Amino acid sequence: MSIRLAELAERIGARLAGDGDCVITxxxxxxxxxxxxxxFLTNPRYRKHLQATRASAVILKEDDLPFCPTNALVTANPHVAYARAAQVFAPRPAAAAGIHPSAIVADSARIAPDASIGPHCVIGADCVIGAGADIGPGCVLEHGVSIGAGTRLVANVTVYYGCRIGAHGLIHAGAVIGSDGFGFANERGVWVKVPQLGAVVLGDDVEIGATTTIDRGAVEDTVIEDGVKLDNQIQVAHNVRIGAHTVMAAAVAVAGSTVIGKHCAIGGCTGIVGHLEIADGITITGMSMVSKSLKEPGVYSSGTPLERNDQWHKNAVRFKQLDEMARRLKQLEKELEELKKG
Amino acid sequence: MSIRLAELAERIGARLAGDGDCVITxxxxxxxxxxxxxxFLTNPRYRKHLQATRASAVILKEDDLPFCPTNALVTANPHVAYARAAQVFAPRPAAAAGIHPSAIVADSARIAPDASIGPHCVIGADCVIGAGADIGPGCVLEHGVSIGAGTRLVANVTVYYGCRIGAHGLIHAGAVIGSDGFGFANERGVWVKVPQLGAVVLGDDVEIGATTTIDRGAVEDTVIEDGVKLDNQIQVAHNVRIGAHTVMAAAVAVAGSTVIGKHCAIGGCTGIVGHLEIADGITITGMSMVSKSLKEPGVYSSGTPLERNDQWHKNAVRFKQLDEMARRLKQLEKELEELKKG
Amino acid sequence: MSIRLAELAERIGARLAGDGDCVITxxxxxxxxxxxxxxFLTNPRYRKHLQATRASAVILKEDDLPFCPTNALVTANPHVAYARAAQVFAPRPAAAAGIHPSAIVADSARIAPDASIGPHCVIGADCVIGAGADIGPGCVLEHGVSIGAGTRLVANVTVYYGCRIGAHGLIHAGAVIGSDGFGFANERGVWVKVPQLGAVVLGDDVEIGATTTIDRGAVEDTVIEDGVKLDNQIQVAHNVRIGAHTVMAAAVAVAGSTVIGKHCAIGGCTGIVGHLEIADGITITGMSMVSKSLKEPGVYSSGTPLERNDQWHKNAVRFKQLDEMARRLKQLEKELEELKKG
Structure with a gap:
């Protein structure tokens, strides 16, 4: 794969500064x-690396151009322009259209002629697979699943019955969509299963990370709106709703019926309690514990900082005395006040 | 699927109040x-929704009946009664009995005639599959695995050699039962693998969530007792024992050799250190860090609350000074006491 | 399986004390x-169990020999000697060499004659499978993957294109190697995918736990060095490097571009922020939040201790007042000082 810099500039919508005949590989x-x-360069902090780079071309902002020792592609958003350029070099060969002979496909499934059903897939009754969709090796779709046009399931993905996945999505290996929500009723100490009769609905342009799990709703659906990006090892419980264009880093867990707004950014390892509402545009830093609804946009955090173990031990013990310490502090203030008066 | 309300009342053991000929769909x-x-209604707090409901029937307690604008099914435990009713409407078609032609089944495996072995399953030597068990697409059972009557493995589940799974269980997609416990001996900085020669034993009526992993024991077995319900993304290490009818929400991790009692409820994202004992009937709230044995029943918690990031930063820094603050507080008390005396 | 104690002593390099003809089963x-x-006995604390044991032989240190009521195998490192002995009794039958008829193998893949490709595997174009490697049932290797000699993938493992896995490794069921790193560029609120063009490189003697996920690099590779052992449910983000012989317990998550040294030990459920450097030989206890680079060897921790829920509530509220408490404490000290002076 190689391309002239002038052509690349045109494809990503950047202004060429330098030799358009330079070949990028x-x-x-x-x-x-x-x-x-x-x-590419997004952060002026790295200008020293820019000045030393051996690259044939750098995508950068106008302000950084004077520091560039080589050809440049100038744009207001170098990260987006780089993303577009990298797509030119992405090496994945297109999947072959058609149904692999080893796949087991129900007679009633409707598969677009140019969709690809990979080896050892299992496609249940009444599934609908859209144009250009790519169901990779070992994926299992129970009955009544729909997959939108151009969506790819990489490999060993399981989608339970009745789930509806939008267009242009990407679901990574080992992900599970539509497993039962965790619902049980307690009858004299024994847990009786509450059937989970909702489904999972994923919008368009959704990416789901490897081994991420999204449970089906108890009665109504679990909903992931358009443009949501979920990293690996995430757990989304029944009846959660995640608003459009929200991103979550790895290992987040969201408990049942919580509604998360649009354009949120949730840091990795965060745990979110059930039945909360998180407003649009909220950022939560990694490993936070979220146990109350958040109505005001902003950045939120919880947790304690890392220390040497011996010092941490001493401080952690004191955490258990914190309320008592606060009372003693108040008492001291009162006594001192009296002493000053008297 | 539709059913007369009178018939439904009989099937779930509730008292009919209203029109028994009403058809529920x-x-x-x-x-x-x-x-x-x-x-259904379990919590009187939602009576306002009850009064506005358009449902044809509501399962509720006697106390809530006067507030019900429509037909009712009266019972002491509406949640359990709803669970039973919902089972009537669960849409999953029964799996076809028999071995799918694409499954690879060892000659020495014993499969009950009415069990179902799905497409692309792999069943190892000497496996025993009980009556009515349902091994879904893409499941892999190594040699010597036993699956009890009526147990379902949904899809892409892996069960390692020698593990024994009880009756009427449900194991969700991507779960792994019997992987090696994490055991290594250190020889001059290099880790030597300690073979994990125990197995995993699951009791009856156990549910295991999607991508949950349960490691085999080092020498003796890892044991999950009857009626335990584990949510998704849970990790259970070698030689753990989980007592009957205990439930764990998603993303809990339990380290090796810890023994958890019966009828416990462990909140999501909780981490439990190895070699502990957790007594019967204990509740632990989500995202707790459990590093000591718990002998007294009760509700336990740890963690710090979510705050705005700028405020959190200030408080988190103080956490590292907590022991020093406690000493200074004590010193102040002493000095004040002296001042008051003198 | 049975073996004379004298032969076992020779195989594991321990000194026999007792009856060499004793048969170990x-x-x-x-x-x-x-x-x-x-x-075996490693910790003198358990000498009381040694004295009561019904075992036919015990692997132990010289110092513990006088307390042993039965035959002994004496060695400086009983845990390593036990690991070697247990390997003698490991019951797994060797996988049959050759390609199972149900596997789908690309013509251009090069498979060593004594390697085993299990049922329902899918091996992509240009893959290279080394001598004695064992690719278990349901594994999917995209194109251009290489697997070193003697490495085993247990079952339902997915390896994305171009990843290179070393020799004598063990990758547990459901693991995913080479999924896309979580990289997106934001264009007016919409996330544009940044193609992830690096790969994952695993050294020799690496063990990867069940459902653990390791993302491919954005441009350069994600690297796991020789002898690393990762437990289950771990997430390793793009461009992370993990140094040789480092171990991580379950459910750790490491964010992008962090570099972890050699011979580290990371406790379960720990979260590590991106772009950090963790020096060689560092130990981090479980459930820690690591948000700064660690340059000095030692043991590090974070988190708060478990308490009864009612007490925890009171203390957790005070955490949010910690900075204010510190200021009031300082003020009190000042006032008291003035009072003493005056």
């Missing part, structure tokens, strides 16, 4: 780039 | 119900 | 052992 980091490499 | 929430819908 | 715990059983 791949992407690279500022530091690791070799001749032929294309890289 | 599905379950619903109090708020979302349409005519034909059956719903 | 399996491994056991000190407490659970029956005649024929072999067990």
């Amino acid at each position: 791949g992407v690279a980091t500022l530091i690791g780039a070799q001749p032929g490499g294309l890289t | 599905g379950v619903a929430t109090l708020i979302g119900a349409q005519p034909g819908g059956l719903t | 399996g491994v056991a715990t000190l407490i659970g052992a029956q005649p024929g059983g072999l067990t």
Whole structure:
């Protein structure tokens, strides 16, 4: 794969500064780039690396251009422009259209002629697979699942009955969509299963990470809106709703019926209690414990900082005395006040 | 699927109050119900929704009956009665008995005639599959695995050699039962694998969530007793024992050799250190860190509350000074006492 | 399986003390052992169990020999010697060499004649499978994957294109190697995918736990060095590097581009922020939040201790007042000082 820099500039909508005939053969980091490499700069802090780069071209902002020792593609948003450029070099071959002979496909399933059903897939009754969709090896779709046009399930993905997945999505290996919500009724100490009769609905342009699990709703559906991006190892419980264009880093867990707004950013390992409402545009830093609804936009955090173990032990013990300490502090203030008066 | 309300009342053991000829076509929430819908009320707080419901029938307690604008099914435990009713409407078609032609089944495996072995399953030597068990697509059972009567493995589940799974269980997609416990001996900085020669034993009526992993024992077995319900993304390490009818929400991790009692409830994202004993009937709230044995029943918690990030930063820094603050507080008390005396 | 104690002593390099003709039939715990059983003692604290053991032989240190009521195998490192002995009793039958007829293998893949490709595997174009490697049932390897000699993928493992896995490794069921790193560029609120063009490189003697996920690099590779052992449910983000012989317990998550040294030990459920450097030989206790680089060897921790829920509530509220308490404490000290002066 190689491309003239002038052509690349046109494809990503950037202004060329330098030699348009320069041939780009791949992407690279500022530091690791070799001749032929294309890289990018978003943060002026790294200008020193820019000045030392061996890349053949750098995507950057106007302000950084004077510091660039080589060809440049100038744009207001270098990260987006780089994303577009990298798509040119993405090496994945297109999946072959059609149903692999080893796949087991129900007679009643409707598969678009140019969709790809990979080896050892199992496609249940009444499934609908859209144009250009790519169901990778070992995926299992129970009955009545629909997959939108251009959506790819990478491999070993399981989608339970009746779930509806939008267009242009990407679901990574080992993900599970539509498993039963965790619902049980207690009868004299024994747990009786509450059937989970809702489904999971994923919008368009949704990406779901490897081994991420999204449970079906108890009665109504669990809903992931358009443009949501979920990293790996995430757990989404029944009847959660995640608003459009929200992102979650790895290992987040969201308990049942919580509604998360649009354009939120949830840091990795965060746990969110059930039945909460998180407003649009909220950022939560990693490993936070969220146990109350958040109505005001902003950045939220919880947790305690890392320390040497011996010091941590001493402080952690004191945490258990915190309320008592607060009372003693108040008492001291009172006594001191009296002493000053008297 | 539709059923007369009188018949449903009989099937779930509730008292009919209203029109027994009313036809129920599905379950619903109090708020979302349409005519034909059956719903339930457990918490008197939601009586206002009860009074506005469009459901054709509501399962409720005697005390809530006067507030019900439609037909009712009266019972002491509406949640359990709803669970039973919902089972009537669960849409999953029964799996076809027999071995799918694409499954690879060892000659020495014993499969009950009415069990179902799904497409692309792999069943190892000497496995025993009980009556009515349902091994879904893409499941892999190594040699010597036994699956009890009526137990279902949904899809892409892996069960390692020698594990024994009880009757009437449900194991969700992507779960892994019997992977090696994490055991290594250190020889001059290099880790030597300690073979994990125990197995995993699951009792009857156990439910295991999607992508949950349960490691085999080092020498003796890892044991999950009857009626335990584990949510998704849970990790159970080698030689753990989980007592009967205990439930764990998603993303809990239990380290090796810890023994958890019966009828416990462990909140999501909780981490439990190894070699502990957790008594019967204990509740632990979500995201707790459990590093000591718990002998007294009760509710336990740890963690710090969510705050705005700027405020959190200030408080988190103080956490590292907590022991010092406690000493200074004590010193102040002493000095004040002296001042008051003197 | 049975073996004379004298032969076992020779195989594991321990000194025999007792009856070399004694026949060992399996491994056991000190407490659970029956005649024929072999067990081990590393910690003198358990000498009382040693004295009561019914095992036929015990692997132990010289210092513990006087307390041993039965045959002994004496060695400086009983845990390592036990690991070697247990390997003798490991019951897994060797996988049959060759390609199972149900596997789908690309013509251009090069499979060593004595490697085993299990049922329902899918091996992509240009893959290279080394001597004695064992690709278990349901594994999917995209194109251009290489698997070193003697490495085993247990079942339902997915390896994305171009990843390179070393020799003598073990990858447990449901693990995913080489899924896309979580990289998106924001264009007016909508997330644009940044193609992830690096790969994952695993060294030799690496063990990866069940459902653990390791993302491919954005441009350069994600690297796991020789001898690393990762437990289940771990998430390793793009461009992380984990140094040789480091171990991580279950459910750890490491964010992007963090570099972890050699011979580290990371406790379960720990979250590590991106772009950090963790020096060689560092230990981090379970459930820690690591948000700064660690340059000094040592043991590090964070988190708060478990308490009864009512007490915890009171203390947790005070955490939010911690900075204010510190200021009031300082003010009190000042006032008291003035009072003493005046």
